[in-house]
Amino acid sequence: MSENNPHNPQGHSSQRPYSCEVYHLFGGTPCAKAAKENVDGLVLCERHALEAKLEGQIECWEEMLFHIDLWSREAARRDREDVEQLLEVERVEATSARQRAYADLDVLRRSEKPWEHREAPPTRRGSLLLFPP
Numbered sequence: 001m002s003e004n005n006p007h008n009p010q011g012h013s014s015q016r017p018y019s020c021e022v023y024h025l026f027g028g029t030p031c032a033k034a035a036k037e038n039v040d041g042l043v044l045c046e047r048h049a050l051e052a053k054l055e056g057q058i059e060c061w062e063e064m065l066f067h068i069d070l071w072s073r074e075a076a077r078r079d080r081e082d083v084e085q086l087l088e089v090e091r092v093e094a095t096s097a098r099q100r101a102y103a104d105l106d107v108l109r110r111s112e113k114p115w116e117h118r119e120a121p122p123t124r125r126g127s128l129l130l131f132p133p
Helices: 046-077 081-111
Strands: 037-039 042-044
Touching: 037 046, 042 046, 046 081
Parallel strands: none
Antiparallel strands: 037 042
């Protein structure tokens, strides 16, 4: 039976915490930090988990914008100005959210320097919550 160790997200009975599995995502780049977060089946350190989640958010917002564009064209074709106006509001909100995610990702990537190790990644107000409070 496996132990429920908070430093060992996969539940193995070993006392040694697992290292971040970021090399699976970024082409062989190793990370020696302790893995604490499970993201899409990979166990990552907090910083790389946040980076992966922000990249996922950006992809989701881009897909939403793609569909808003499709629906807007269809609304224009059907002369549905009311729907076009509603979709324009959604486009502005989605674009803003995507830009916040890009900005958060940029701050996160700029904050990590090889000679500088921080406990927690930087955060910004106004972004989507990635972790429960």
